[in-house]
Amino acid sequence: MGLQFxxxxxxxxxxxxxxxxxxxxxxxxxxxxxxxxxxxxNGFDYVLLQTRFFASYGAEKQLEAAALxxxxxxxxxxxxxxxxxxPGLWHPGVIAKIISTIDHISNGRASINxxxxxxxxxxxxxxxxxxxxxxxxxxxxxxxxxxxxxxTKETTTFKGDFYRINEAPLKPKPINIPKIFQGGNSKAxxxxxxxxxxxxxxxxxxxxxxxxxxxxxxxLAESNGRNIxxxxxxxxxxxxxxxxAKQVLKDIVLHxxxxxxxxxxxxxxxxxxxxxxxxxxxxxSTFEDLxxxxxxxxxxxxxxxxxxxxxxxELKKIGVxxxxxGFLHYDEDLKAFGEKVIPLVREKEAKLEGILAN
Numbered sequence: 001m002g003l004q005f006x007x008x009x010x011x012x013x014x015x016x017x018x019x020x021x022x023x024x025x026x027x028x029x030x031x032x033x034x035x036x037x038x039x040x041x042n043g044f045d046y047v048l049l050q051t052r053f054f055a056s057y058g059a060e061k062q063l064e065a066a067a068l069x070x071x072x073x074x075x076x077x078x079x080x081x082x083x084x085x086x087p088g089l090w091h092p093g094v095i096a097k098i099i100s101t102i103d104h105i106s107n108g109r110a111s112i113n114x115x116x117x118x119x120x121x122x123x124x125x126x127x128x129x130x131x132x133x134x135x136x137x138x139x140x141x142x143x144x145x146x147x148x149x150x151x152t153k154e155t156t157t158f159k160g161d162f163y164r165i166n167e168a169p170l171k172p173k174p175i176n177i178p179k180i181f182q183g184g185n186s187k188a189x190x191x192x193x194x195x196x197x198x199x200x201x202x203x204x205x206x207x208x209x210x211x212x213x214x215x216x217x218x219x220l221a222e223s224n225g226r227n228i229x230x231x232x233x234x235x236x237x238x239x240x241x242x243x244x245a246k247q248v249l250k251d252i253v254l255h256x257x258x259x260x261x262x263x264x265x266x267x268x269x270x271x272x273x274x275x276x277x278x279x280x281x282x283x284x285s286t287f288e289d290l291x292x293x294x295x296x297x298x299x300x301x302x303x304x305x306x307x308x309x310x311x312x313x314e315l316k317k318i319g320v321x322x323x324x325x326g327f328l329h330y331d332e333d334l335k336a337f338g339e340k341v342i343p344l345v346r347e348k349e350a351k352l353e354g355i356l357a358n
Contacts, residue, residue, distance in 0.1 A: 009047050042337075081109055193228060
């Protein structure tokens with residue numbers, strides 16, 4: 001199967017990097033509608049809508065993911081729309097209904113990304129309890145179980161530690177059962193992925209470290225009699241020369257909003273070390289890594305179109321199924337990636353398959 005491509009929707013202000021470098025990226029509905037239409041016309045398969053309720057790194061304005069997903073569902077024809085959701089701020093029965101509705105609006109193009117939560121202020125700010133790290137993943141797993149039951153069973157009864165569902169119906173059912181995505185690097189996150197998720201999203205990282213994650217989660221899924229796909233985050237800078245692309249990266253970091261990055265760092269380092277084994281997401285991230293808040297620089301999608309396409313093929317070889325992209329200038333870079341990089345990847349995939357066939 002060919003690699004699939006996703007992009008982060010910039011549905012929060014400030015773009016995809018915590019930098020004061022000017023960005024040609026908007027956050028409004030009209031901006032996001034335009035980006036979605038450009039993406040589906042240029043070879044992208046998915047859009048991921050971020051969930052954020054409070055400003056955490058200078059992102060002062062946020063469009064709610066599910067509401068925006070519904071609007072984009074009516075404004076697009078092919079793109080699969082992934083809505084990020086925070087268990088604890090939503091009830092799974094309500095979200096099951098919302099995502100099913102989006103699936104009908106889009107004629108079967110709805111997915112969901114379960115975010116177990118790292119930003120404590122959002123929970124305590126809304127008067128919700130802030131659970132210990134592994135308890136957040138236990139809640140997420142129950143959340144997923146309830147979603148699946150509501151989407152597939154005539155009525156659902158569920159007795160868990162976090163949710164009680166009593167002979168609840170859900171009609172209409174989704175046209176297609178929505179794919180369930182999740183992230184997280186901790187032991188609890190990986191084990192949950194192996195048990196219940198369809199796609200495991202990884203923060204940006206080296207090929208070696210990504211391969212270790214893939215092998216581990218794949219073995220966990222296989223031990224549960226399941227298959228799972230893998231996605232990786234990568235911030236993309238494609239320019240005519242490698243030097244130009246690397247200079248853009250230097251400029252982004254040089255103009256980093258130091259206060260905002262350090263604020264984000266204090267939050268995520270706490271989250272990254274909150275797991276019992278101290279190996280959550282961001283546990284090893286540097287200041288430069290955190291300028292792109294999901295370690296997107298680490299993936300190495302920076303250079304000419306040819307270099308970036310070659311790197312993406314290396315990701316495919318280690319088992320990556322979906323490349324989740326972010327850009328500095330969405331008004332220019334999203335289309336350019338679709339026009340210049342995706343066709344090269346397709347050519348290289350065809351050659352790779354030909355070699356393997358022989």
